[in-house]
Amino acid sequence: MKRKVIPYCFGRDVTRREFLRRTGAGSAALAAWAAVAPLARGAEPTASPADLAVIRGDDPAANVRAAIEAIGGMKRFVKKGDVVVVKPNIGWDRTPEQAANTNPQVVGELVALAFAAGASKVKVFDNTCNNPRACYTRSGIEKAAVDAGATVLPFDGKRCKNVPIPDGEFIKEWPVFVDALECDAYINVPVAKVHGLSKLTLGLKNAMGIIGGNRGQWHQNIDVILADFLAVVKPKLTVIDAYRILTANGPSGGNLADVRLMKTCIATADPVAADARAAALFGKTIDELGFIGRAARKGFGTADLSKIRVVEKG
Amino acid sequence: MRRFLRWQTARRATQIAFLALFVYLVLRGHGMPEGTGWRLASAIQPEFFFLGNPYTWLAAGLASRAMIEATPWILLFLLLLTLVFGRVFCGWICPLGTCIDAAGRVLRPHRLEIKAARERRDRAAESVVKPALGGHTKYYLLLAMLLMAALGVNIAGWLDPLAILTRGTLFAAAPAYESLVEEGLGRASHWPVLGGVVQPVYLWIERQTTRPFPHAYGQAAIHAAILIGVLALSRLRRRYWCHVLCPLGALYGLLSRLSLLRRRVNKAACNDCSVCALTCRMEAVESGNAAAVDAGECLRCMECGGVCPKSGIQFTFLPPQPESVALPREFHLTRRGLLGAALAGAACVPLVRLKPFSRMGExxxxxxxxxxxxxxxxxxxxxxxxxxxxxxxxxxxxxxxxxxxxxxxxxxxxxxxxxxxxxxxxxxxxxxxxxxxxxxxxxxxxxxxxxxxxxxxxxxxxxxxxxxxxxxxxxxxxxxxxxxxxxxxxxxxxxxxxxxxxxxxxxxxxxxxxxxxxxxxxxxxxxxxxxxxxxxxxxxxxxxxxxxxxxxxxxx
Incomplete structure (x- = not known):
């Protein structure tokens, strides 16, 4: 199998082309969409999938399935034979109930969906803040991912490649984990939490788990670097896990009193829209979150949710 | 003779089993996350060998002037074992002793050993029968260490054989191994073709045999050097450390003198060929007087029984025949030596304790x-x-x-x-x-x-x-x-x-x-x-x- 290597996703309007191809192909996609469309609230029934889906429900895995289906199904993002990266937040030595890491069921479901769409290999990893093995184990993510067939890799600072950050204002070059660069589909699946400096940690902030180096430096101008880094790795698909969100003492958390049960899942191909929608869960406006505005201004996506088709369900 | 070969096989198997246990505890004696806390990855407590260490137990007890809580049954078992069978801990169990035996096989070929032993015998024939090496040094060291402990300075662990082996393996060998897994297998797991095969192996080995976080220590070289030094002493003589220096060995040696199991020589069969004395790795047998054995040195390794051309050596609780005798060998702890050791130990107390900074509040x-x-x-x-x-x-x-x-x-x-x-x-x-x-x-x-x-x-x-x-x-x-x-x-x-x-x-x-x-x-x-x-x-x-x-x- 020839392995397609995409060091830089920026500049390739893959989703658009894919979208056109699928609508051209016709009936299958239409039929799939027709099944979901009536469920969509506030969106006109249409022949094309939504840009962003917000699904609420009791089962985290079912929410993911419905959200991906609503935006066109996993086949829109994963081709047969693809090497896929599913990048959760596994940063903390916390249990799923503490909401410091991505919900393991969400990760497991994404891995399963990727394989169902024809992925040849699905890799799961994160550069953790706490003890790596404790994070992988206690979060339940390693087990969920392995059970779904994924290869769970330990992060290796020596397996990072220095890559330039195009148009980077604060940082021009940074070491990035090779496996995150060399994949066919990069799926970003963060958990939504509060954060001391960046106010919230959502999709863009989750990129800090694929970088090496002295990453504490990023905090010196976090809004700028988070937006600029989208030029290096722009996820094909962003799924924000908001089944449980951490509303205080993030991102490490630990206190169940700070956790709020939202039972929500957000999925979209637009990394900026994903964060903009998730910010609303915390009652935060886009103006409060510098990284969202900057990323939108740089053309990585849209922060104005009125300009895209949003499906809300549940 | 066949019987002794079987005993020796059993001894080697036991030694290897305990060494394997030690290595297992080094590789698996770490934590793994479970529930909301951490639990040990090993099936038994990694401090297993220290639960039955009478030397460190005694030193800590003397220094703290208290019985160390919950005297472990392993300690009692080992003491009983020694009183019945003799210094079998050193010969059959001690993982450092096993490493020293292995080092001795490499550094001290049998040919060399016999030659040196002959020279020793010839020397001995001329003068008084006395161990060629300072076989009693360990008793003096033990006394000095325990006296210091009794005076409140417990540095016994510096010389404990199990601690030396633990420090050498934990600070140097285990990190080196972990780095090998990561740098070798870890790298190989990303190779284009072979990687697919190597990766699952790497992930399994990484998870099963390395710590949750790779360890490294600034003092690795020091502790590796100490351990290698102890093993290298085997170049001078097999089991040099055990015979001359080991304070834990000294403690077992003292108990072993009271043990029931004895090495007995059939005087009627013995032709004073001294092969047993030449073979003994601990110089326990007196040259030219095969029946005289230092029960404190004899490890019950059973080697002498196997080499005796007359099959005249037996290890028994009671004499099998009237002519089978076990003579005590002269014990050379001198009053002067003991006094010197005690004085040296006492002198070391302020030397070790005094600090350049204030001792206020101590x-x-x-x-x-x-x-x-x-x-x-x-x-x-x-x-x-x-x-x-x-x-x-x-x-x-x-x-x-x-x-x-x-x-x-x-x-x-x-x-x-x-x-x-x-x-x-x-x-x-x-x-x-x-x-x-x-x-x-x-x-x-x-x-x-x-x-x-x-x-x-x-x-x-x-x-x-x-x-x-x-x-x-x-x-x-x-x-x-x-x-x-x-x-x-x-x-x-x-x-x-x-x-x-x-x-x-x-x-x-x-x-x-x-x-x-x-x-x-x-x-x-x-x-x-x-x-x-x-x-x-x-x-x-x-x-x-x-x-x-x-x-x-x-x-x-």
């Missing part, structure tokens, strides 16, 4: 006031004086720490604290729910903790900012890694907007971290993750350590 069991403010002990450590009396430098706590946070002290807390554990948060933070180090301490120098109690009674200290270096405070540039990492809720580090001059001298508003010391549990993750180079701008000091009273550290 009588109350407090840390010396002049000790470096950043010198931390593991959570659960007793007050410094009690801690030093009990710690036997067995090395177990270092091995189980999932963060490589514990490191052997050098001289920063005084010579008597050499190789005791210190917590170095810049290298590894102390996991708030981990209590492994205190759970493997064989003497109770680290008080057993529970997850819930740890923040209260196992606090190593309190973190404090150095605002002259902290990025927001010193430069007016945002940073908050320490706040991000702080695991307590509500966080002990808060981000507040402050006005500070930046590098150009202009006042700027910047989010900056502030310590709320009352909430700090001293885990040190802030110190660990601070992005500054070199020393962190937030460091854990001994202030508020739960083992000290306020008077000890000068903080109210």
């Amino acid at each position: 009588e109350e069991g407090l840390a010396p006031l002049g000790l470096d403010a950043y010198f931390l002990r593991p959570p659960g450590a007793l007050p410094e004086t009690d801690f030093l009396r009990l710690c036997v430098r067995c090395g177990q706590c270092f091995g189980v720490c999932p963060q490589n946070a514990l490191h052997p002290a050098l001289f920063q807390a005084g010579l008597d604290a050499l190789w005791t554990p210190t917590l170095v948060p810049r290298i590894g933070y102390c996991d708030p729910v981990c209590t492994l180090c205190s759970s493997v301490c064989p003497t109770g120098a680290l008080k057993p903790l529970t997850e819930l109690l740890k923040p209260k009674i196992g606090r190593p200290g309190t973190a404090a900012f150095d605002r002259s270096r902290c990025i927001p405070w010193a430069r007016g540039v945002p940073c908050g890694v320490c706040e991000e990492m702080c695991p307590v809720s509500p966080k002990a580090i808060e981000i507040r907007t402050v006005r500070v001059p930046n590098f150009e001298g202009q006042e700027v508003q910047v989010p900056a971290p502030v310590m709320v010391a009352d909430r700090c549990i001293g885990c040190g993750i802030c110190e660990n993750k601070c992005p500054l180079e070199g020393h962190s701008a937030v460091r854990v000091t001994r202030a508020g350590a739960s083992r000290d009273s306020a008077a000890a550290t000068g903080y109210g």
Whole structure:
């Protein structure tokens, strides 16, 4: 199998082309969409999938399935034979109930969906803040991912490649984990939490788990670097896990009193829209979150949710 | 003869089994996350060999003037075993002894051994029969060490064979192995074609045989050199360490003199060929008088029985025939030697204890006031004086720490604290729910903790900012890694907007971290993750350590 290597996703309007191809192909996609469309609230029934889906429900895995289906199904993002990266937040030595890491069921479901769409290999990893093995184990993510067939890799600072950050204002070059660069589909699946400096940690902030180096430096101008880094790795698909969100003492958390049960899942191909929608869960406006505005201004996506088709369900 | 070969096979099998157990405990004697805490990955406690170590047990007991709590049954079993069978611990069980036997086979070929033994015999024939090497040195060392312990300075662990092997393997061999797995297999798992095959193997080996966090120690070379040195002594003579230096061997040797099982020689069969004496790895048998054996040296290795051309050697509880005799060999502990050892030990007490910094407060069991403010002990450590009396430098706590946070002290807390554990948060933070180090301490120098109690009674200290270096405070540039990492809720580090001059001298508003010391549990993750180079701008000091009273550290 020839392995397609995409060091830089920026500049390739893959989703658009894919979208056109699928609508051209016709009936299958239409039929799939027709099944979901009536469920969509506030969106006109249409022949094309939504840009962003917000699904609420009791089962985290079912929410993911419905959200991906609503935006066109996993086949829109994963081709047969693809090497896929599913990048959760596994940063903390916390249990799923503490909401410091991505919900393991969400990760497991994404891995399963990727394989169902024809992925040849699905890799799961994160550069953790706490003890790596404790994070992988206690979060339940390693087990969920392995059970779904994924290869769970330990992060290796020596397996990072220095890559330039195009148009980077604060940082021009940074070491990035090779496996995150060399994949066919990069799926970003963060958990939504509060954060001391960046106010919230959502999709863009989750990129800090694929970088090496002295990453504490990023905090010196976090809004700028988070937006600029989208030029290096722009996820094909962003799924924000908001089944449980951490509303205080993030991102490490630990206190169940700070956790709020939202039972929500957000999925979209637009990394900026994903964060903009998730910010609303915390009652935060886009103006409060510098990284969202900057990323939108740089053309990585849209922060104005009125300009895209949003499906809300549940 | 066949019977002896079978005994020797059994002995070698036992030796290998215990060595394998030791290696298993080194490779698996670490923590793994379970539930909300950590549990040991090994099926038995990694400090297994120290639970039955009479030497370190005695030293810690003498120094602390207390029975070490919960005298383990393994110790009683080994003492009983020695009283019945003799010094079998050294010959059949001790993993260092097994390594020394292996080293002896390589460094001391049999040919060389026999030649040297012949020379020894010829020398002995001319003069009084006396061990060629200072076989009694170990008894003097034992006396000096135990006397020092009784006078309150417990440095017995410096010379304990199990501790030497543990330190050598934990500080040098295990990190080298872990690095080999990571750099070798880990790299290979990413190779284009072979990688697919190697990767699952690598992931399994990484998970099963390496620590949750790769360990590395600044003193690796020192402890590797000590261990290699002990093994290299086998070039001078097989089992040189065991025969001449080992204080644990000395203790077993003294007990072994009372043992029931004896090596007996059939005088009628013996033709004084001295092959047994020449073969003995411990010089236990007297040359030219095969029936005379030093029961304190004889390891019951059964080798002499196998080499006797007349099949005249037996190991029995009772004499099988009237002509089978076991003569006691002359025991050369001299009054002068004993007195010298005792004086030397006593003289070493002030030598080891005196520190260049103030000893204020030491009588109350407090840390010396002049000790470096950043010198931390593991959570659960007793007050410094009690801690030093009990710690036997067995090395177990270092091995189980999932963060490589514990490191052997050098001289920063005084010579008597050499190789005791210190917590170095810049290298590894102390996991708030981990209590492994205190759970493997064989003497109770680290008080057993529970997850819930740890923040209260196992606090190593309190973190404090150095605002002259902290990025927001010193430069007016945002940073908050320490706040991000702080695991307590509500966080002990808060981000507040402050006005500070930046590098150009202009006042700027910047989010900056502030310590709320009352909430700090001293885990040190802030110190660990601070992005500054070199020393962190937030460091854990001994202030508020739960083992000290306020008077000890000068903080109210």
